[in-house]
Amino acid sequence: MADEAAIEALAALVPATLRALHAIEFASRHLSPQTLPQIVETLAGRNDDLAPALAASRALDWPGRLAPVRDHLERAAAFAEETIQGLRAAPEAPQPIVAAYRSLRGYPRACEALYPLSPFLRPVGHFFLEQPARSDADLQARLAAADPTREGVGFMHIGGPSGTRGAFSLYVPEYYDPARSWPLVVALHGGSGNGGAFLWSWVREARTRGFIVLAPTASGSTWSLMEPEIDGPLIDRMASGVANDWNVDSSHQLLTGMSDGGTFTYVIGLDAACRFTHLAPVAASFHPMLMTAADPDRVRGLPVHIVHGTQDWMFPPEMAQGAERALRQAGADVTYREVADLSHTYPRDENARILDWFLPTPR
Template identity: 80%
Template sequence: MADAATEPAIDAISALVPATLRALHAIEFASRHLSPTSLPRIIDALAGRNDDLAPALAASRALEWPGRLAPVRDHLERAAEAAGEALAGILAAPDASQPIIAAYRSLRGYARACESLYPLAAHLRPVSHFFLEQPARADTALVDRIAAADPTREGVGFMHVGGPSGTRGAFSLYVPEYYDSSQSWPLVVALHGGSGNGGAFLWSWLREARTRGFILIAPTAAGSTWSLMEPEVDGPRIDRMVEDVANEWNIDASYKLLTGMSDGGTFSYVLGLRGGCQFTHLAPIAASFHPLLMTFADATRLRDLPIHIVHGAQDWMFPPEMAQGAERTLKEAGAAVVYREIADLSHTYPRDENARILDWFLPDKA
């Protein structure tokens, strides 16, 4: 039982954790549905969603926490602050000179909040459940397996390789805490969109990696976006990242997925259609596709190559006709194409499609 000195801190945790998680879910909702035309509706939907966050954060900051709980306080308060700033930025976006740009920028706080919050997953069940796919939260065997794992051992959890989160040309990595070197693990390499970075995009896939048991690499482009016209810039870097990870962890060479959003999806075409590509599956999302890409494609590789295309019917940057053309062209070349056009999706990342992509990529883990 808690002593008198810790009871106020426990009360603070009990208020701050659910408030922060509700804010993060609200940001996920906004991120999934954001577009120039939907912004006013999103503002209406978010109204009041973070009313309890600021008071909970203020109460935590006013409290004299016991020294042994100071790390918990620091992680929680940083996460709450980042989530609160993100929501406040979205709500204030209509008053900005470029509302949609302001709203997109505000979403960056989500990754900062997740990075601050994740270390508490080993200690707080609601946080652990947040970083699991929803159906798996009732999977007692998985929950117990995660709880029994040592999150402090070397080589597990999330990490940034080659520099701090978002360093150009570096990458972020997640290895499930229950990693066992005696078995081989599927690999997902997820490429961020233009002006993004791997440190942020990692959190678009970490929940699924932790649930289903695969290793996740989220590279950061050497420039402001992927070298679409000069694949020799970023392509070999990605290959080296995969090689370095495979040297340290047991990767299943039969299950290596290359996926990406927007420019990252386009770059998955650029790399993935060429001969000698090491990836077994491709999943471009909200990507641009031009028939000229086929002039660099390898006909032998394309034959029966599994490709899962996801695109939004409301995409205002890359019209869905572009993705429909990709489906036709790649099928004619012999690829095994799955095409998903989502009626309410704009040019945003559809995290709700991750499970469907993984059911296709890893049917034995579905």
């Protein structure tokens, strides 16, 4: 009877949690000061099954052997519920958009709690894959054959707990094979963010396509934009350490980032000593003075993929347009994407395009 009750609890809580996480992704992608009221209206009533399912699970006497499953699932559900409630309450806060962004911090915490269940619960495993790959039999076979408990795979925090200043978070696909080289994506968070949270913007794609993600946390509250010698060498040491411990493809190393992270991608990515082969700044600020410090030989032929929102209220799209012109004139190989409905937020739906550009052939 206890097993049956636990199965019923799982059958209710898993889909409710995943629906909530998808709703949070939708809200995050479309969030802006102007759209917040519409987002709250869209969320109303759509995730009302999560709180009852969580309460029912907490009230249940689960079998002892399922305690780890219960712990991961209930923590993920609680973070998702907290995030949904925070978004709904944001319009009444003194600074609504700040409250909305703050509430989104629950999303990566929910993902981190939920991810260990991905090898065991098919809906969870599918959530952490790109949608077209969920029916890929070869990928499913690789994942099924992989040991998620072996050392050096999955997500990990190095140098301290998630979000520790000057430390980093890392994801290595569970089917990692040291016999071949693996592309590396280094993803820089925005101002006041941290690598432990921003990592989850890329795990789904990394698990699907087979590459390593390194997400550093700035040594200060944001990247040292005016003093690149602080965080620049830090990022390089992190990438070098990963390349020492895992087989990294030196010809496919992408530096990308959101907002201040995108700006810092320009700052260190245009330097002659930069190790990264591709740059993909997103929603970034750009000043023409950056080009005066850039190395001409480094910029010439450098693959750069710029993504910016037409509706960006923090860094107007004219900044990105200026970056495109300046880089093209300097000889860079520029791909420019201006997204009509995008504000100043991270567009996870652009990851696939960035990766198709960065990794043009299947891995």
